[in-house]
Structures are given as structure tokens and as C-alpha cells.
Amino acid sequence: MGYISVAEHEKLPFQVKRIYWTYFTPEDVTRGGHAHYDLEQILVAVAGKIVVETELLNGDKNNFVLDKPYVGLYIPKMCWRVMQYSHNSVQMCIASIVYSESDYIREYSEFKKR
Numbered sequence: 001m002g003y004i005s006v007a008e009h010e011k012l013p014f015q016v017k018r019i020y021w022t023y024f025t026p027e028d029v030t031r032g033g034h035a036h037y038d039l040e041q042i043l044v045a046v047a048g049k050i051v052v053e054t055e056l057l058n059g060d061k062n063n064f065v066l067d068k069p070y071v072g073l074y075i076p077k078m079c080w081r082v083m084q085y086s087h088n089s090v091q092m093c094i095a096s097i098v099y100s101e102s103d104y105i106r107e108y109s110e111f112k113k114r
């Protein structure tokens with residue numbers, strides 16, 4: 001029969017500005033390596049598997065395995081993240097702001113100074 005998963009605006013922790021998705025990320029590529037001043041996101045592996053490592057400003061580190069198309073991972077502002085993808089993964093990203101390079105902190109040392 002199959003399943004349906006839904007994200008309803010009223011039930012999300014922020015106002016949604018943008019949804020984008022990425023796919024065909026090679027398995028030997030590590031993505032992320034940045035934090036954001038304002039961006040909040042929800043990541044969903046709608047297919048395949050994504051491993052997400054996060055670090056908050058207070059030093060809390062976590063590892064998440066996203067491999068269920070009905071599970072989303074909320075990533076708050078000022079959260080360093082690093083991701084790896086299975087070859088068949090499709091990542092959907094629900095975002096609170098539009099893409100803006102000036103919202104990125106791409107230097108880990110800069111993130112740790114905050």
C-alpha cells in the first residue's frame with residue numbers, strides 16, 4: 001500500500017522560507033562544515049542514509065543517523081554540522097531563511113569563538 005509523511009507549517013518550530021533537496025552526493029564526500037547565525041533547518045533523509053554530526057556552542061556534540069523518511073532532525077541556529085551521505089540518499093532541507101552566504105560561519109575556529 002505505501003505510506004505518506006507530512007510536514008505542516010503550523011507544527012514546525014519556525015516559519016518556513018525555503019525547501020530544497022540534495023542528491024547524488026558521493027559517499028566519500030563530507031558536506032557541511034559550517035554553522036549559521038540565523039538559519040534553522042530540518043533535515044530529512046527522504047531516501048537512503050545521512051549521518052549528521054552536530055556541535056552546539058555549549059560544546060554538546062551529537063551523532064544522528066537519518067535513515068527513516070518519516071524522521072526530521074531539527075538543527076538550530078549556531079550549530080556546527082558535518083554530514084555524510086549514502087550514494088542513494090536524497091536530503092530534503094526545510095529552511096527558515098533563504099540562502100545567504102553571509103549567514104554562514106565556515107571557519108570552525110570562528111564558531112568556537114562565539
Ligand code: TYD
Pocket residue numbers: 020030031032033034099
Ligand atoms: P553548503 O550549504 O555549504 O552545502 P553543504 O552544507 O550541503 O555542504 O552549500 C554548498 C555550495 O552551494 C556553497 O557554495 C553554497 C551553494 N548553495 C547555493 O548556491 N544555494 C543554496 O541554496 C545552498 C544551500 C547552497
